[in-house]
Structures are given as structure tokens and as C-alpha cells.
Amino acid sequence: MKIFNTLSRQKEGFVPVNADKIGIYVCGPTVYNFIHVGNARPYVVFDTLRRFLRYKGYDVKYVQNFTDIDDKIINKANAEDTDFLNIANRYIDEFFTDIDGLNVLRADVYPRVTEEIEGIVNLISLLIDKGSAYDKNGTVYFNAHSVNNYGKLSKKNINELESGARVEVNTEKNNPSDFVLWKPAKPNEPYWGSPWSNGRPGWHIECSVMARKYIGDIVDIHAGGEDLMFPHHENEIAQSEAEKDGNFANYWMHNGMLLVDNQKMSKSADNFFLVRDVAKKFGYDVLRFFLLSVHYRSPLNYSAELLEAAANGLERIRNCRRQIEQATENHPYEDEFRASFIDALNDDLNTANAISSIFELVKFVNVALRNGESPNKAWLDDLDFMLDLLGVSDYVRNGSNDDIAVEVEELIVKRNEAKSAKNWDLADEIRGKLTTMGIVMKDTREGTKWHYDRN
DSSP states (O other): OEEEETTTTEEEEOOOSSSSEEEEEEOOOBSSSOOBHHHHHHHHHHHHHHHHHHHTTOEEEEEEOBBOOOHHHHHHHHHHTSOHHHHHHHHHHHHHHHHHHTTOOOOSBOOBGGGOHHHHHHHHHHHHHTTSEEEETTEEEEOGGGSTTTTTTTTOOHHHHHHTOOOOTTOOOSSTTOEEEEEEOOTTOOOBOOSSOSEEEOHHHHHHHHHHHHTOSSEEEEEEEGGGIIIIIHHHHHHHHHHHSSOSEEEEEEEOOEEETTEEOOTTTTOOOBHHHHHHHHOHHHHHHHHTSSOTTSOEEOOHHHHHHHHHHHHHHHHHHHHHTTOOOOOOOOOOHHHHHHHHHHBTOOHHHHHHHHHHHHHHHHHHHHTTOOOOHHHHHHHHHHHHHHTOHHHHHHGGGSHHHHHHHHHHHHHHHHHHTTOHHHHHHHHHHHHHTTEEEEEETTEEEEEEOOO
């Protein structure tokens, strides 16, 4: 498999630290609100990466953190007159509701900042002892000049970063690029004891501690959205490699941003769409399929029209599977579809090309059935294999078993029988009932296709 390594800016053959074991660390949410569609993209993308690596035979340890102490969490707790942990726990529960809906497999470990304070304090103390950090009146800063290659991930030069920067009046930092590892608590804020002050960790230090604790000295793949590349991941590298005088992560993967009107989707820009609101209209499965429809490194435009296209595409696959799900005979055929699907995922997790392979198989099956061939279980096996790796097989395989879908199928059969008997009044009556149920139908040479009208 080849992975585009953000560190080198090129595709590299993937070679894990251990021959059969992989450690993946994915930056998780700050839990003060529901996740939006842009937040969900890395969770779906790197879940698919994990599924594919497990298919390839690797034992994958997947770690994703929760930032459960932060200014936004504290502010929300104050606004609701409650404890900050009540806010964090509430939105961790809501996070699981959404990622379960998106069929994202649970991580092996979900470390929380508030449960890792001892390790964070120990690392900061070590960095001070090594001369890479310093205490100024209870605030501890990392000295970005203490490492030789600060900026190697984002390709930013520290001198260029500082040439246009201004050290604020009365600042305690030695250099503009230095960043906070520990900060004193403000009045009425939660805090933990430390040698420097009663306070709490800075943002970047938490992931260095959690990644090393739960994966080891070297992380195989560290992943997240491209907006985390600088300063978060850059600062992680600096403090982690200052600690161990060696490599922190071998491969860095960053997904492109979700765009709305050419702007990054974000809560701060107030242009976001919550996962659960989109799921109410289109379904979690359609949203997952949509998020995988474009290569993960490319920006992805969000619109209702594109989600509708994803819904129709998934329905097309589902209709194909319905036609062959009872296949019992398994006979060989010229199968380039599974191979091209695997090749696409081997090429830097190209899910867009992988999905194209699925549609090529669907086209092949529909033509074969139209030409009078009997359903082949090999087609079904290949289709299910590909859908399983993308995490959308439950909908395609089992969606037709829900009560509404069964009723729709029965009504369509009755309508087709009425049409064959030239009972047009009954056929129109059934169509009217289906329309009232929110079903859109299209009569094709392969039979009647249908989907839910989500408007």
C-alpha cells in the first residue's frame, strides 16, 4: 500500500514499525457540541483506512482522544450553570450516537485529557529539565527554538513565522513561536495541581502524551483534518521529538476540508450542518457514502444536490443487490472489479476510484441480467466484499428488510401485476399511495426502481 505522507509531501510505500502490528492515532473532538459534517469526515475516512488495513492482515490498534477540558467546554458549563464534566460527558454520548450511525467502528482506546493529567505533568517536567520548556509565573511554554526542525510538517520556516509576528506587550514568551504547555486557572475554573501552578494543560501536549502511552514511542500513522497540520500537529512533533530525541510518527495523513460556498465548514463561521440533522433527511449511510465519494485529500463541497446524488447512487447499488441476493450458484467470471477496487484503496486510500469499481460491477451485473444470465453468487460475494470495506453494506444488504421497504416492494409488485392486467385504475391508485408515502418510482428495463423522496 502507498500512503501520501504529509511529512514528505509524496506517496510512500507503507512499512509499519512492527511487521504485523499498526498503531493509528486520530485526533478526536473537543466535546462541547454535536459534531458537524466536516468533523465527521476524518472519522469516516480513517475508519475506512483501518478496515482496509485489517483486511490486509494487520493487527490495528486505533486510538482517538477526547479533549474534555477546554475554554469552550468551560464557557458552555458556565452558561448552563453546571459542571464542565457534565457538558463533556453529554457530548461524548452524542458523539457516539453519530459515529455509530455512520458505522464508524469504535476505537480501541478513547483517552480523555482529564484522565491523563499525571502523564502530562510528567512530560512537561521532563521538557523543562531538558531545556525545551520554561516556566513564567505559572505558565509553562515550549521553546520552539530548542528543536532544529520546527516547521518540518507544515513546511513553515520558524524565522519567517516570526518575522511578521509581534510579541504582545508584557508577554512572557521568549519567542513568538513558543506555545503553551500548561496555564494557570482563571477564577472559578477547574484546575489540577502542578509544580508551576494550579491549572490545566495546553491543547497540543495532550496528544503527545496519549499517543505515546497507548501506541508506543513511534506512531505508525497519525491522522486528522488538514486544519490541524499547523499549529497542532507541528507542535506535537516538536514536543514529542524533544522528549525522545527521535521520530514521533512515521506517516502523517490529513484529509481535505469540507466546503460550503468555497469556505471551510466550521462552527466559528456559522456555516455548518450537524451530522444528525443531515442524517434525519438523508440517512447516516448516505452521508458516509457521500464522505467517501471524493479522495480524502481533496476538498469536498457540501450541498443537498450532492447528497441526493449519493443517495441515488447508493440506491442503484441496493437495487442491483436486490436482484442477485438470492443467487445460489457460484460460477467463475472475468472479475476485474474486486482487483481494481483493492488497487484503488492500495493507492493512498482512493475511495473515489474504489466506488467507481463498484458501479462498474453494478453495470456489468445489470447488463448480464438483461441478457438473460442467471444471478451469480460470485457477483454477490464481490459486491458485499467491497461494500463491507467501505462500511456501507448494512444499508445495502439489510435496508430492504425494514417494514416500510417491505411494504413498498409488495405494493410495486401489485402495481406491476395491475399494469400487466391492464387494470390502470388500480395501478394509478397504488402509485398514488406510494407517492403519499414519499416514494419516487422510475420504470426501467431492469424493473421498477424506487427511492425515498427526502425533500
